[in-house]
Every structure is written in C-alpha cells, then in structure tokens.
Amino acid sequence: MASKPGAVSRRSFLKGTATGVAGTAVAGGAAAGIVAASSPGAGAAVSAGAVAAAYPFYGPNQAGILTPDPARKQAASCVAAFDVTAAGKSDLAVLLQTLTGAIAALTAGRPPAYLGIGQPPADSDVLGPAMPADGLTVTVGVGASLFDARYGLAARRPARLTTMPVFPDDAPEPAWTGGDLSLQVCANNADAVHHATRLIMKHTRDWMQLRWKMHGYASPARPSGASRNLLGFKDGTANPAGSLATSLVWIDDPAEPAWARGGSYQVVRLIRMLVEFWDRVSLSEQENMFGRRRDSGAPLDGSAEADVPDYAADPAGTVIPLDAHIRLANPRTTATAPQRLIRRSYNYDLGVDVNGNMQAGHVFLAYQQDVERQFATVQRRLAGEPLVDYVQPFGGGYFFVLPGVRSSSGWFGQGLLT
C-alpha cells in the first residue's frame, strides 16, 4: 500500500532515524548508557549480576557480544537468518540504514510516533505503549553469500568469511542453514525479543526475507557459576572474559579490509540434543564425555568449578579422558591459546521430533577474530568425540558481524557500501 503524498509513512519513522533526521532521542538514550533496572522482572532471570534496562547502541563494536558479556547475557534470544532480496546496492544500503534506525530506536526504548487513524498502528504494543528496551541488543551480521555478484561486493568480502563447511559429525538441513544476513536478538524477556524481531521485519519486508530463526533461553545459575545446558552440565565456565575476551574477538588484522575493523566473525550452530538418550546414560559416562563433574562443574581432576584442569599431570587421560569435550576443545597449551573464542550460547526447545522425542538443544553462538584459526580448528579437533552420539548439529552458519555504528549519522555497513 502506498502512503499518501506528504503524510507520515508507516515506514518513515524508522527510515528517518536511519538517515540522521531524528537522532536526538536515540543519542539521549545511548548517553544514559546502561541503566540498572530497579528490580529484575520475575521472568528476567540472568545468570549473574543485575539486569540492565538498556545497553548502549553506538560505539566501535556492536552490542550483544561483550555487551553484556556472556556471563551476564540476557535471558531470552533469537537468532534469525535472512535472504536479502534488495534489488541492488542502493536498496541494500536502504535496508542497512533501516536496520540501523530500527535497532537504535528499539534498543533505546523509544516508541514509534503516532501515525494517525489513516493507517494501521505503528507498533504492535506487544510491550505496551511505553515500549521499554528491556535490555535489548540486536547484533547484525552478513553471510558470505551477500558478497556474490548481486551487489558488487566481492572484492570487499572479509578475508576469512566463507559459508560454513560441513564438519564430520554434522547432519545439515538446508532449511536451517546459511543466509545472507543474521540478526542475533537478545533481551531480558522473550516478549521483547519477539517484539523487536517482528517490528524489524515489518520495516524491511521488501529487502530481506526470513530464512530460519531459532529462539533460545539462558538458564539462570543452578545454583551458581556458569548456566547449565540441557544435558545438565555447566557451559561457559572457561569462557575468556575481560581484556582477554576483547583481544580474541574484534578484527584487527591488517589483512582484513579496513571497513571490517571492529567487526567479528560469528558462528551459529543449531545443535539438537538427544536428551532422552542422554538421560539413559550413566553419570560417570556423562562426566567422562564432558570432563567435568555434573553437580559442581569442577573438572574431573579438580574440586571446584573454577579449578583449572592440569592436563600435563594426566598425560594418559586417566582422570580426564583424552577425548573428553573440555580437553579437546581447549587443551590449554601455548599453541592452542590463540584458538580460544567467546561463546554466548542459549538453550532451545522447539516442539516434537518425528520419533516422538522432544526437539531441544543448543544454539551455539561463538565470536572470534579469525573463524579458521579459532572455531574451525577447534571443531575439527572435536571430530568423533564421544559426545557426538548425543548431539546433532543441523543448522546455522558463518556470519561477519559488522563494525558498530559510531554515531547517529552513521549506519551499519557504511564503510562496506561507500
């Protein structure tokens, strides 16, 4: 439906902010920075620390990776992959500008303007009329397929961006794999994730179409430490944090195109967990597969979750088997230190499998500055680990998270497209 000439278009609110027309409120919201909520909502359980009401949007790096950091990640998430349908490079720019405006407004909790009675309402009111940010972050990535012939961007492709290869224990389903563009939408509550995804799609329908999406939830600490995955084990205990995390995540390699600085490689893996089968396996077998105690999260050679496994003292794998997940994933040697990456994963529950089992699993989300040096190297080392009988990676993809938007006059991919 075309808008009346001169009237406020149903789209203009968001497009307007994208081109810098109405940046004041957004900038104000951003300047306020992280605002601690007066009281965490009942449904807003996060693993540690206070729930923040909002996170800053503008900056050299996008939010949703180290802001908030993985140990304090929001409770609800959605990873959505889109096929870009924009007709050409200029339409692609409009898409990215629109995304910029929408995400800036949504993450600042600034509701769209009243549009009058001549068109449907500007917002769904799923979050009520105040439309709070509710700790929202929306992280935008692009897939290798966006750098094909359609938009003339082949020469600007990030150096390590490929489509995700098939790893030996994968069971890939094309309908759940790949995409030109990814959105990682995280918030304190699931309704805010739904609301943001829905409003973003409403304003971008011409230019991108949903390919797949997976909603996830973070478990609160049970009873402490890293949150547990659906196999009952603490997950993320060894995640790098602080300046170490920063040094492993953001692109700073001179071999990368200049526009890509401040970006990061995103790996999404949708991993079905065969929880019924898992629940029929003895505890000692479960613990040997992971290399940690299930109750405390301690490595099998330690006493507490934070204890560092000492593989040098156990070269034969007597205590922590040589093929235990934590031992293969992070051997903790000097040579493997640069392979560490940042995980920011979620659990998912989807429905029912064709054999009557629960469809549930893990939305593995990892960030790194070199997907080949980090994720791919680790994943190849995990090939054939005993855990593969109980998990089936069936979807996801490699994406490149665009550098952050530094000010209200900027937009996602500005350096890529101009």
Next chain:
Amino acid sequence: MRWGKWATAAVAVAVVGGGTGTALMVLPGSGGVSSAVASAAATGDTMTMTDTSCASEWAKAPTSAGGRTFTITSGATVPGEVNLDNAAGQVVAEVESMAPRSSVRLSVTLGAGSYRWYCYPQGKPSTHSAPIALTGAAGPGPVAVSPVALSDLAGPGQQYETYAAGSLATLAAKVTQIQGDLRAGRLAAARTDWLQAQMDWELVGASYDSFGDLGQAVDGLPAGLPRGVADPQFTGLHRLEYGLWHGQDAATLETVATQLQASIGRVRANLSSPGLAGDPAQLPVRAHEILEDALRDHLSLMDNEGGGAGYAETYADAQVTRVVLSELAPLIATRAPSLVSTASGQLSALQSALFATTANFQWQPAKPATRAQRDKIDADIDATLETLSVVPDILEVHRGQ
C-alpha cells in the same frame, strides 16, 4: 529402578540390592536428588584415599543410616577410584576417577547395614577401610551393583562374535544376490534384496557405528560429508539405497555393490578386533544402544535414503537386541532377575507394533503408519529403552575391579 521414586507402580524390573527395588540410584554428583536427604542427615564426613590407606576416618564416623554427604579427598600421589561397598560386596556408590589433591562431594542414602570403603590407587595395591555397621530407621538405600570382571564377559563376548560372523555371512550372500540383480539389470529385484540386506546388516548388531570406520563403509550416511550424497566417501548399503530410489542405472550401482561386498569382507576379516566385535566390555552397551540407534536414526527418518525402511530396520534391531540380551542373561539374572523377561516382553510388543504396519507380510515404505500405530511404536521402543538402559550400568567393568 532409577525412576522408581516417581513411578513405583510402573517398576517392572527389580534390581538385586538388599531388597531395595524402589530405591533411587545415587552416585556422585546427583546433587539435585540428594540435597533434600542431605539436609536431614549427618553431613560433612570426610573420607581420604592415600597411596596406602582408605577412608581411615570411617572407623570414627557417625553410624546413622540415612542420608549422608561425604567429602572424598585424595591424598594419594596417583589417580584412583573410590567405592563404597555393602556387606554383600556390592558397590553402593563410586567416585570413578580422582586426581591427587582433589575433593569430590558424594551424597548417598544408606540403609541399615554394614559398609566399607575400597580405594584403588592406580598401579598400587587396593586398600579398604574397616566395615562399619550403620543403624537406624532409614528408608531404602540405593541400588547396589555386584562388580563385574572383564573375564565374566569373555564367554558372552565370544558368543556374540560367533553370532555376528554368521550374520555377516548371510549379509555377504545377500549382497552377492544384489550384484547378480544389477548385472542382469533387474532393479526392482535389487530394491527388494536391498531391504533384506539392510535388515541382515541390522542383525549383525553393529548398526550404531560400533564397528568404527570399517562399519561406516558398510552402513555410513552422507551427513557430515562435504559433498553429501555425491561424496565419494558415501559408500555401502545406504549409498546403494540412494541410487536404487533415485533413478541411478544398474551399471553405476553394480560398482557400488562390488565396493560394498569388499567392505563387508574387511569387516569379516577384522571382526575380532577390539574396535569391532572383539571387546567384550562393549557387549552390555550393545544391548542398550542398538535400539537407541533405531530410535535416533531409523524412526527419525535420519537414515532414510529413499527405501523408507525404518520400521523394518527397527524390527531387525529388536531381534538382535534379543540375541545380545540372551548372551548376557546369566550375568543380568543375578543382578536384575526380571530384567530380561521384562525386556523380552517389551521387545515383543515393539515388534508386534512394527509388524502391524505391514500388509500381506510386506513392509510398506510408501504408506505412512496411522497416528495410533506410530504412537504405539514410539511408546513401545521408549519403554524398552528405559529398561535396557540399566544393562550397561549393572554390567560395567569398573576400573577398580
């Protein structure tokens, strides 16, 4: 049974363990289960393993039955295993691997009776504490398990190997028939014979990737291969299935069948290797996981390359599960007297439910089961698997033994 706490009436398989058929298996780390009992009981007992002593604290520890939380600490210089045994010499709880200087919490409910700790420091003689009698009106304790030695499994392991060799000979003959079908261009006959060959392979009992790479060459799937169904590493029965149901010509498929026959030959030649059928400690796992594979790969359609043989494959898997159970039956009988008969009844129900989808004694790949038929199949395989999952636990060869 491990689920007896919530569904006592449904418990069909009593495990021998001081008459504690409804108790919950409590092993280290089951903190969620144990927190309630721990709060009502004595806590804080520390038991120490050293190179030359085991839980010397036990002699002075409280003697109350009921919920107990122990901190097991290793003062040994080598890794080791710690077990708590009852008067009958059955293992009540274990810490399977402990590093020097580490501590592990162990929560367990202990019925009245006598218990002693055993420590197995690696490369050193095992040691044990004095037996201590616990008294008091405790509820049922955990299921205790009689230790199994690797030598106990040698006979059943040999029986299985002999059985598998015979099944592989049957399979090889069927593949020879398929080669003949393809040489003569009889694709319809090849499809019929393929189904029988696939079932013959299931009857070997190696369907859950338990014969390693050699088994994968016979029964591998395209998942995980860079080029999927077009990948040269996609070989064997499912490669043949793919071609037979995707219009590939007889000459192409004859090459596939010849390669398959060679792969079967390699499995037969290496059958006694520990990575195939030669490790008797794997037999209890086989009793459980053959059917897990049916649920995971066949009934989920994961391995359907066109033939739609999930129900037929599962039927054959149920059949070989019976064989493996019968080989293990004497060892199971003393530990869980009714398990084999319970599983046998459940396998019969499963096979009946699967057979109900046939017509004129033929499997019907193109005709979906009704919702009621499918629910029955799923219910029967799920129930059977819950029963079978006990087998590897009661027949596990522990490192300390």
